[in-house]
Every structure is written in C-alpha cells, then in structure tokens.
Amino acid sequence: MSKFQPPVLRIGIALLFVLISCSCSTVAYGQWESDRVYVEQSGAGKPVMIIPGLTSSPRVFQPSFNRLDSAQYTLHWVTLGGFAGKPSPEDLSAFTEPAARELIRYIQEQDLTDVTLIGHSMGGVVSLMIASTLPDRISQILIIDSVPFFAGLTLPDADPEQVAKGRSQWLTQLNAMSDEQFAAFMQQGLPLQATGQEAQDIIWSDIERSDRYAIAAATSEILTTDYRFLLPTLQTYVRVLVPHNQFSPGSPEQIVNRYKALYSGLKNSEFVIAEDSRHFIMLDQPQHFAREVETFLGRRNDD
Numbered sequence: 001m002s003k004f005q006p007p008v009l010r011i012g013i014a015l016l017f018v019l020i021s022c023s024c025s026t027v028a029y030g031q032w033e034s035d036r037v038y039v040e041q042s043g044a045g046k047p048v049m050i051i052p053g054l055t056s057s058p059r060v061f062q063p064s065f066n067r068l069d070s071a072q073y074t075l076h077w078v079t080l081g082g083f084a085g086k087p088s089p090e091d092l093s094a095f096t097e098p099a100a101r102e103l104i105r106y107i108q109e110q111d112l113t114d115v116t117l118i119g120h121s122m123g124g125v126v127s128l129m130i131a132s133t134l135p136d137r138i139s140q141i142l143i144i145d146s147v148p149f150f151a152g153l154t155l156p157d158a159d160p161e162q163v164a165k166g167r168s169q170w171l172t173q174l175n176a177m178s179d180e181q182f183a184a185f186m187q188q189g190l191p192l193q194a195t196g197q198e199a200q201d202i203i204w205s206d207i208e209r210s211d212r213y214a215i216a217a218a219t220s221e222i223l224t225t226d227y228r229f230l231l232p233t234l235q236t237y238v239r240v241l242v243p244h245n246q247f248s249p250g251s252p253e254q255i256v257n258r259y260k261a262l263y264s265g266l267k268n269s270e271f272v273i274a275e276d277s278r279h280f281i282m283l284d285q286p287q288h289f290a291r292e293v294e295t296f297l298g299r300r301n302d303d
Contacts, residue, residue, distance in 0.1 A: 032109060035089050036102040040077045043070040047112045048297065049103070050077050053121025053146070054218055055210040057084035060202060060282050061118075064290040073297065076112075078103065078123070082214025084206040092217035096122065096225075100129035113137050116297060120144040121279065122222055124240075132230045140237045142296045144289075145279050147262040148227035156258065160226035170220035175213065182212050192278060195245075199283035231265030238269045239296055243277035243284070 032039070050061050057079040065075060080099050082088035089098070103126065107115060115138050119127035124146025131138040151158040177185060186207050190200045207215075242259050244252045252273045263269055272292065277284040 032106060034081075034102045034106070035087065036081045036099050037106070038079045038081065038086050039103075039106060041074060042077070043068075043072075043074045045069075045072040045074050046114060046116070046297075047074050047076060048116045048118065049107075049112075050075060051103070051117065051119040051123030051126050052078065052080075052083075053119075053123045054222075055083045055203075055207045055215060056120070056123075057086070057206060060280065061120075064282055064286060064293055067290055067294065068297070076106075080122075080126075080218075082211040082218075083209075085209040088211035088214040092213060095214070095218040095221050096125060097129065100126045100133075104130055104133050107134060107137055114139045116140050116142070118142045118144070118293070119146065120282075121146050122218065125222060125227055128227060128230045128234065131236045132233045135233075135235055138236050140296070140299070141239070142293070143238060143240045144281055145241060145243050147259060148231060149225075149262055150223050151226075152262045153258065156261070163226070164224050167220050167224040170224060171216055174216035174219065179212070186215075194278050194280040194283045195276075196283070199280060202283070203280065228262070228265055231263065232267075234266060235268070238263070238266055240269065240271045241274050241281055241289075241292060242271055243274050243279060243281050245276055245278055 050058050050065070052058055052061070058077040061077075068075075079086050082092075089095075091098075106112075107130070113136075115134075117127040117130060117138060117140075119125070119141065121144070124141075124143035125148060127141050127143060128148060131141055147153055149158075149160065151160075151163045174182070174185075187204070190204060193203050194200055240259060240263065242256055244255050248255050250258070252275070256271050256273060259271055260269075263271075274281045274285050274288055274292075277288075282289040
C-alpha cells in the first residue's frame, strides 16, 4: 500500500475511516424518484429522516428505531446512490451537495414539515446542508460522530485552502488502485469503526456492495471540504453524539472540546459523549444509542 499513500493520503487515511457507516435495502418512495438518493418510508406520525454515511444504508439504525411507536413517527430511511447496492449516479464530479439537493427536493415535494434529521458521519454533513436550506421545515438534528471539517479532527490547525488542494490527488490515487488494492485499503480501517467482529462484518458487507468510484468521489470531496460556512445560518437545535474509547487521543472532555471547536459557529447545540464506542455508536453501544434517540425525539414532543 505504500506507493498509494503520498502525504495527503497518509494525513487523510484516518479520516476516511471516520466516514464509513451502516446498512439495509431501500426503495424509492411512492412516485418520487432520484438517481442520487433512495428513500423508504415506515410508520405514521412526525417525520424523521435517517441519513447514513459513506458506503451505508440504514440497517444498523433499525434495531434502535424498532423501539419507537410507529404511530408516533414516520421514518424516512435514506440510502445514497452508489452505496450498499444502490446504482451509482452517472455524474460523480460532485457528490455530497447533489445528494443534499435531492433530499431537499424530496422534503419539499412530500411537503414535510417539523422534520427531525438524524445523520451519521457524512450523513451529518448532508443534514447540515438540508437544514441550512430549509430552516422552516427542519426542527432539530441529531448528528452521530461527524464534524463539518474532517481534517480539523486530526489537524486542529489545518488550513482549509491547503486541504482543499488535496482533493484531486485523493481522487486520482483512489481511482488508480486495482480492485484488490482498494479492498485492502478499505479493510484496514474496519477496527476503527466498531469493536466487534459481527459489527465489522455488517460494515464490510455494505462496502462490498458499494461502487468504489462513488466511494472515491465522496471521500475525496468530504475529506477536503470545509462546511463550517453553513453553521452561522442554522437556527436549528443540533445534538452531536461523540464516541470515546481507550484509544481516543485524550480524555472525554478533551475530545468533546475538539468537536465543539469545529462546531463553534452553531447558535444552539449540545454534545454528548458515548463511552466505549468507536465510530459506529449504534453498533458498539446499541442500548445507549436507542436511549439517546428516544430522549432526542421526546424533546420535540415536549415542545
């Protein structure tokens, strides 16, 4: 792998494995169609949209949401095109923003209001994009282990302009790998995603069913883009779940402070530590995650 790891890749490899998330097969809802996003609906009640991250579909979320009263919530399960078996968009020159635009269109065309967004990793960034465009339709956001500038997690003093220059190199290097090299590259980060073998197998099953060129396009974009410009425009309440474990580079307080610094433009936010968790909080601490979801949704019900 060494010849596929120039400086910009060595800096970014750890960040890539912060992006990978969950799995479940979904279908387009009703007559609404898109080659960018796929949405399945269940339940009947207040709208909740669940947006997984890189390579993922919603299966990992579902056990936690099965505890919810289906008469209280309408769940809109999202899978991004190119991930977990879904067809890849023809145009991969941009990935995150076009996906967000399609979900914005979905919310508008389905005339959804008072929407709760729940986003994991890259899905958290997409959630911020949606809320900044539809402030009157989005009531709150729950973000699971995501930040608006991923380079800032490992390089607090990273210059956004310099990081952005690495996008083309990321894309070129990832696309130049053979299938075997790309698979090995993705596999090496699995232990950083979740603690158990079963959980890692779930994550890997989604990666295997994802389009490697969609992964490369999304990875090179989100790892090198600073989305913090969205934060001052958000009026929506945002809660961020932050994992901490024995390998974290600091105490829980230090890790939370690092996340807070990257969200410093938010007007209304809260940060909650999930102990003994890696990136997949919903897999490592499913009961804790389910309680957080119930508490978060209950907050809106109490308004």
